[in-house]
Amino acid sequence: MKKQNKQWYRIGEVARKLDIAVETIRMYEREGILLIEKTATGQRIFTNEDLNWLRCIRKLIKEERLNIEGIRRLLAMMPCWKIRPCSIEERSECPAFNGAMQPCWTMKEKIPLTCRAQNCRECSVYQTAAHCENIKEIVYNAYRVTDSRREG
Template sequence: MPDPNLDKTEPVYTLSIAARLSNTPQHSIRQYIDKGLIIPFRTKTNRHLFSEVDISRLLCIRGYLNEEGLNIAGIKALFSLVPCWALKPCTLKDRNNCEAYHSSSYPCWEATNKGPECKNTDCRICNVYRISEQCQDIKSLFKKLIN
C-alpha cells in the first residue's frame, strides 16, 4: 500500500515493486519505457525508479490495452494528439520547427527536434507529459482547453 505521506511524484519504487503495484509484468514495463509510453526516473547507476504517478500511468496504459483494445502504437498516437503548444505556449515559428507539432505517431517527449521552450525541459515533470497520467479521454482534454 502506498505511503499517504509520500510525495506522489517522488521516484521510490524499483521495477519489481512497480510491476507488483501495477499488476504489470516487468518485461511489459520495459517495453513501455522503450516505446516512450512512460519515462521513469533513472539513477546514476541507470536503474529505473517509479513514483506513485508512474504507477497510475502504468495502470492507465494497461486500461488502454485491455479495456479499450488499443495497442502500443495506438496509445502513442493518442498521446501525440495532446496539443503541447496549447499547454506550453510557443510561437508559430517555433511550432513549425518542432517535430512534435507535426507528428501524429509519437508524443512530444519523444521528439528529437524540439522548440526552444522544451529543449532543456525534464519531460517527466512537464505538464504535457503529465496530462496523460490523468487517464482521461482525449475529447475531455480538448473540451477543457477550448473552454
C-alpha cells in the first residue's frame, strides 16, 4: 500500500511480518502505548516507524520483562518538558509534567493548549518515545540527579 512516497501497511500485514496477533496490536493501541493512523474509513495503517516501535515493544516485553503497564509508565515518564520546553505556567497546569501515569498523548485534552499537539503522532514527544530502543536510558538520564559541581 502506498500514499505519498511512503510505505504503509495494514494490520494484517504487520501481524504477519512481526508475528504478533492482530488482536494484540489493537490491544497495544487501546492500552495507550501505540498511536496508529487511520484512514477515512477507520482502517489502521502503519508506517515503518510504527513497525519499529512494535518491535521495540516486543523487546521490552520479552527481554526487559515489562508488561503493558510497565511500558505505559515508562512512556508516561518521557521528559516531554525537555523535548518541547515549556513555561512554569504551562507546567503547573500540565498533568503530563506533574507525574501522570499515562503518556501525554492519551490525555491530549488535558494538555495546555499552548503545548497540545494537533496530531500527537507528529509530535516530537511521541516520535522520540515510539521510535527508541533505548527508552529506558532516556528516561533514566532525564531524571538522574547530577552533581552540579562536576557536571552540567
